[in-house]
Amino acid sequence: MKTALELVRNNFRQYGMFIALILIMLLFQLLSDGNLLKPLNITNIILQNSYILILAIGMLLVIITGHIDLSVGSIAAFVGAVSAIMMVQYGMSFPVAMILSLLIGAVVGAWQGFWVAYMRIPSFIVTLAGMLLFRGLTMLVLDGKSVAPFPEGFRAISTGFIPDLPGSDGLHLLTILIGVALSLVYLFMEWRARLIEKRYSLEVLPYSFFILKLAAVVAIINLLTYVLATYKGLPNILIMLFVLVAVYTFVMRKTVMGRHIYALGGNEKAAKLSGVKTKKVTFWVFVNMGVMAALAGLVFAARLNAATPKAGVNFELDAIAAAFIGGASASGGVGTVIGAIVGGLVMGVMNNGMSLIGLGIDYQQGIKGLVLLLAVAFDLYNKNKSA
Amino acid sequence: MTTLTDTILEMRGITKTFPGVKALENVNLKVKEGEIHALMGENGAGKSTLMKVLSGVYPHGTYEGDILFKGNTCEFKNIRNSEQLGIVIIHQELALIPQLSIAENIFLGNEQARRGIIDWNHTVVRTRELLETVGLTESPNAIAGALGVGKQQLVEIAKALSKEVKLLILDEPTAALNEEDSENLLNLMLAFKKQGMTSIIISHKLNEIMKVADSITILRDGQSIETLNVREDQITEDRIIKGMVGRDLTNRYPERQPKIGEVLFEARKWTVYHPSQPDRKVIDDVSFNVKRGEIVGIAGLMGAGRTELAMSIFGQSYGKRISGQLLKEGREVKLTDIRKAIDNGIAYVTEDRKEYGLILMDDIKRNTTLANLGGIAKWFVVNDYEELSVAEDFRKKLRIKTPSVHQKTGNLSGGNQQKVVLSKWMFTGPELLILDEPTRGIDVGAKYEIYTIMNQLADQGKGILVISSELPELLGMCDRIYVMSEGRFTGEVTRDEANQEVLMKYMTKSKAGGRLA
Numbered sequence: 032m033k034t035a036l037e038l039v040r041n042n043f044r045q046y047g048m049f050i051a052l053i054l055i056m057l058l059f060q061l062l063s064d065g066n067l068l069k070p071l072n073i074t075n076i077i078l079q080n081s082y083i084l085i086l087a088i089g090m091l092l093v094i095i096t097g098h099i100d101l102s103v104g105s106i107a108a109f110v111g112a113v114s115a116i117m118m119v120q121y122g123m124s125f126p127v128a129m130i131l132s133l134l135i136g137a138v139v140g141a142w143q144g145f146w147v148a149y150m151r152i153p154s155f156i157v158t159l160a161g162m163l164l165f166r167g168l169t170m171l172v173l174d175g176k177s178v179a180p181f182p183e184g185f186r187a188i189s190t191g192f193i194p195d196l197p198g199s200d201g202l203h204l205l206t207i208l209i210g211v212a213l214s215l216v217y218l219f220m221e222w223r224a225r226l227i228e229k230r231y232s233l234e235v236l237p238y239s240f241f242i243l244k245l246a247a248v249v250a251i252i253n254l255l256t257y258v259l260a261t262y263k264g265l266p267n268i269l270i271m272l273f274v275l276v277a278v279y280t281f282v283m284r285k286t287v288m289g290r291h292i293y294a295l296g297g298n299e300k301a302a303k304l305s306g307v308k309t310k311k312v313t314f315w316v317f318v319n320m321g322v323m324a325a326l327a328g329l330v331f332a333a334r335l336n337a338a339t340p341k342a343g344v345n346f347e348l349d350a351i352a353a354a355f356i357g358g359a360s361a362s363g364g365v366g367t368v369i370g371a372i373v374g375g376l377v378m379g380v381m382n383n384g385m386s387l388i389g390l391g392i393d394y395q396q397g398i399k400g401l402v403l404l405l406a407v408a409f410d411l412y413n414k415n416k417s418a
Numbered sequence: 419m420t421t422l423t424d425t426i427l428e429m430r431g432i433t434k435t436f437p438g439v440k441a442l443e444n445v446n447l448k449v450k451e452g453e454i455h456a457l458m459g460e461n462g463a464g465k466s467t468l469m470k471v472l473s474g475v476y477p478h479g480t481y482e483g484d485i486l487f488k489g490n491t492c493e494f495k496n497i498r499n500s501e502q503l504g505i506v507i508i509h510q511e512l513a514l515i516p517q518l519s520i521a522e523n524i525f526l527g528n529e530q531a532r533r534g535i536i537d538w539n540h541t542v543v544r545t546r547e548l549l550e551t552v553g554l555t556e557s558p559n560a561i562a563g564a565l566g567v568g569k570q571q572l573v574e575i576a577k578a579l580s581k582e583v584k585l586l587i588l589d590e591p592t593a594a595l596n597e598e599d600s601e602n603l604l605n606l607m608l609a610f611k612k613q614g615m616t617s618i619i620i621s622h623k624l625n626e627i628m629k630v631a632d633s634i635t636i637l638r639d640g641q642s643i644e645t646l647n648v649r650e651d652q653i654t655e656d657r658i659i660k661g662m663v664g665r666d667l668t669n670r671y672p673e674r675q676p677k678i679g680e681v682l683f684e685a686r687k688w689t690v691y692h693p694s695q696p697d698r699k700v701i702d703d704v705s706f707n708v709k710r711g712e713i714v715g716i717a718g719l720m721g722a723g724r725t726e727l728a729m730s731i732f733g734q735s736y737g738k739r740i741s742g743q744l745l746k747e748g749r750e751v752k753l754t755d756i757r758k759a760i761d762n763g764i765a766y767v768t769e770d771r772k773e774y775g776l777i778l779m780d781d782i783k784r785n786t787t788l789a790n791l792g793g794i795a796k797w798f799v800v801n802d803y804e805e806l807s808v809a810e811d812f813r814k815k816l817r818i819k820t821p822s823v824h825q826k827t828g829n830l831s832g833g834n835q836q837k838v839v840l841s842k843w844m845f846t847g848p849e850l851l852i853l854d855e856p857t858r859g860i861d862v863g864a865k866y867e868i869y870t871i872m873n874q875l876a877d878q879g880k881g882i883l884v885i886s887s888e889l890p891e892l893l894g895m896c897d898r899i900y901v902m903s904e905g906r907f908t909g910e911v912t913r914d915e916a917n918q919e920v921l922m923k924y925m926t927k928s929k930a931g932g933r934l935a
Contacts, residue, residue, distance in 0.1 A: 227803060228803075231806060231807065233803075233806070285799050285800055285802075286795075286798050286799055286800060287791045287792070287798045287799075287800060289800075290784070290788070293780070293784075294777055294780070294784075294788055297777035298777040298778065298779075300773055300774045301773070301774050301775055302788070303735070303756065304735060304756065304774050304775075305788045305789040306733075306756045306757045306789050308755070308757065364779050
């Protein structure tokens with residue numbers, strides 16, 4: 032039987048960065064005189080970081096396979112630019128333009144995936160080339176100028192909120208209801224998993240811890256939806272992020288494809304000899320990254336309401352940092368979608384918090400760098416201790 | 419002057435604990451000056467740990483007990499300390515840097531320099547002398563990575579000699595060597611002994627130990643069980659095994675009544691070219707068959723093309739311009755990729771389980787199911803619980819020694835790792851299992867278990883193809899043995915005709931008709 036201490040220690044490792052995120056939020060909540068967790072600011076944090084989080088999900092997959100993608104910022108800018116040309120200059124309807132843009136992202140990803148997977152050129156080099164290539168193409172497409180404005184419907188992706196039920200005023204009722212519904216779904220799934228685990232006579236969390244965990248998660252969900260409800264309700268982009276996180280978590284944890292991605296990153300040769308089509312998997316991971324970069328580019332363009340040649344600069348670094356802070360391993364094979372999201376939020380909350388308390392950009396950069404280094408060092412220290 | 423009875427090294431009451439495990443408990447080791455002392459024990463018995471304590475990898479203070487070298491108490495803080503006294507250890511895994519030359523490797527960390535400037539002439543001259551001592555004629559400027567494993571091992575020894583070694587420790591020096599290279603190395607050890615050097619050798623190969631060792635200390639479960647004097651006490655191999663496993667092991671190969679059926683798998687005129695040297699035939703016109711319920715061996719020297727043959731059949735995972743026919747139960751099959759090979763009921767258990775067999779950072783259950791995720795998935799969704807029960811099943815069936823299937827495979831001993839690899843391939847439901855050096859680096863007890871599994875599989879009507887460099891293993895296990903030399907099959911012998919001499923004769927048969935050097 033595990034002792035309570037051991038349990039806490041094991042779970043601390045698993046949830047370490049999540050706890051750190053909460054501590055950082057509390058710290059800035061204090062330093063900013065309670066401004067950080069105001070409904071308006073929470074909404075802002077979500078909107079500001081949405082595109083980085085989207086990139087972080089794609090980047091996580093790339094990093095798990097043992098690769099890296101430096102080109103995502105440029106691809107985001109390129110796709111944003113092309114979408115602007117389609118919508119603003121040619122007056123294409125925005126759903127059509129979006130689908131075309133995502134396809135372009137897929138093609139770009141396929142281009143890079145081809146060089147990495149089949150020609151076996153190191154991804155660092157392929158995507159470094161891509162970073163320059165697509166930045167150049169962005170400038171070419173935009174002719175060095177910004178293109179604006181986007182149609183209203185398109186902008187709503189990044190700046191809109193879900194509609195409310197008729198007849199509610201003040202509090203956004205639908206948001207609250209969604210929170211409650213999510214909690215119920217979550218409770219049901221956890222409960223079912225526990226029953227199955229018991230049937231297979233697996234070790235499960237002690238009952239008290241189990242209830243504590245459920246209560247904490249339900250509280251966080253409902254607190255978040257309540258706070259958002261007091262402002263304008265759930266942002267559209269949060270729904271999109273939620274769906275992406277859910278889908279990718281499922282793919283990585285539960286599907287054969289996900290297993291193959293982890294196996295490839297863990298030991299490419301062994302995976303190959305076990306029948307994993309390593310080249311194909313690598314190729315599709317890059318195609319996926321291209322689509323995610325395109326999506327991030329659209330979201331960013333919609334938020335800015337313009338496509339600019341300088342869009343997406345340094346996005347790749349934020350996305351990579353998010354994945355590593357979230358526990359991904361630089362040598363591949365390790366990492367979780369939730370981890371990458373938490374990593375992205377750590378960076379995002381710190382950006383926002385430091386701006387709120389008026390810290391200069393010089394300090395902000397330096398502090399973020401140190402956080403990245405310390406987070407990875409902490410993670411390695413823990414791994415060595417457990418080995 | 420020293421006589422043979424002087425003790426050069428004494429380790430007294432060594433106890434070393436890792437979090438949760440006692441790796442060594444009150445171990446005593448006494449090595450006499452000028453002797454070859456063998457350290458034996460099953461995997462996990464603590465041999466390597468003991469040597470790491472001795473060489474300072476685990477510094478003084480992290481263990482209990484005393485080390486006396488030439489009568490003086492030693493408190494090594496790191497490897498450098500022990501090397502200064504002339505205690506040099508050569509590890510199981512070769513530590514040469516493949517891109518550097520022999521000379522650069524030998525003097526790595528010990529550069530022949532004056533005021534920071536390396537004297538290359540002196541380095542090369544010294545290297546040449548050292549190479550001569552170990553019987554190598556290679557140029558000091560040759561790139562280390564281009565040498566065969568056997569020669570690399572000799573370079574390692576030359577490197578040790580460059581440090582004015584008083585006590586040479588060899589950790590499984592012949593594990594990766596073929597019979598000839600092993601022979602060479604052992605003779606070299608005997609030559610060094612004549613010159614008065616003391617060595618400690620760790621090995622699983624009993625015949626080698628019998629050949630060179632003067633005394634044997636046996637470890638079991640982290641404790642020193644006994645020290646045997648090979649010459650005086652008339653020690654036999656069985657006596658050593660008894661000490662290692664703690665019981666009598668009457669037969670090293672389990673009994674089996676072969677029930678051989680129809681031809682299961684056949685290769686005809688199989689020819690494979692080297693992947694990067696387009697004109698070089700690696701496999702030349704090879705034909706063979708394996709019947710149901712049959713264990714077929716492939717013997718050959720290192721470099722004969724045995725692994726290449728297996729991998730080229732297994733989904734063309736090796737080689738280019740592959741030609742010839744593969745037939746399964748009389749019907750031709752095209753195994754153009756590994757997935758197709760697996761789907762056609764072929765499994766290949768690699769000779770290099772760490773590099774090619776396992777994902778060491780993953781746990782047992784994930785490794786077990788990797789090659790057949792479809793078997794535990796519905797609509798591409800993996801059922802974790804099903805996976806757990808599959809892995810648990812194999813853990814019990816193959817007797818994998820581990821607290822749970824959630825254990826990382828990187829933390830398992832060699833024998834248990836091999837069992838996980840076997841589980842993985844057994845779970846794909848194969849008809850033909852190709853086993854490449856299935857017992858390399860595995861202790862006697864685990865070997866017996868692996869043999870038993872092989873027999874069980876054969877009795878279930880599967881075909882087994884075994885590649886092995888240990889001739890006794892082939893002789894003990896196989897119903898039929900093919901012999902390979904320079905990419906061709908030079909002989910086929912049945913169980914009754916086979917003996918070491920016959921196999922060696924075919925193994926050394928070269929294309930020109932003469933014998934290989």
